[in-house]
Amino acid sequence: MIFGIVYLKKRENLAMIERNIDPRSYKPQSAPYQNLKWGLLLIGSGLGLFLAYVLNRAVFNGFNDDAFFLYISLIAIFGGAGLFVSYRIEKREVLDKEDQRIEKL
Structure with a gap:
């Protein structure tokens, strides 16, 4: 596995040299909204988990055998809602x- 990682890194460097790019000065592009996306995903999942717990205790009185599906579905719904909010903000x-760029012109 180590051989494969070193081999692929060397091939990547050689491909960069062929394209006249200095491999030492190359920095991969960062994802500026990555923290926002993960934060909203985890907040949404946490809200879904909390709401599933409240529903299971208050509405179903804790006797629901299918509570597992309630938990999974609400985590997925609220996690997806968090990702959607992240997309809208981005x-x-x-x-x-x-x-702003158009106004400067």
């Missing part, structure tokens, strides 16, 4: 940056 920021 899209709004990108559009705002484009508007």
Whole structure:
């Protein structure tokens, strides 16, 4: 496995040299909204877990045998909602940056 990792790294460096890019100065592009995405995903999942617990205790009185599916579905729904909110925030920021760039011209 170590041989494979070193081999692939060397091939990547050689491909960069062929494209006239200095491998030592190359830095991979960062994802600026990665922390926002993970944060909203975990907050949404936590809310889904909490709501499933409350529903299981209050509505079903803790006697529901299918509570597992309630927990999984609400975690997925609220986690997806968190990712959707993250997408909307990123899209709004990108559009705002484009508007500012157009105004400068």
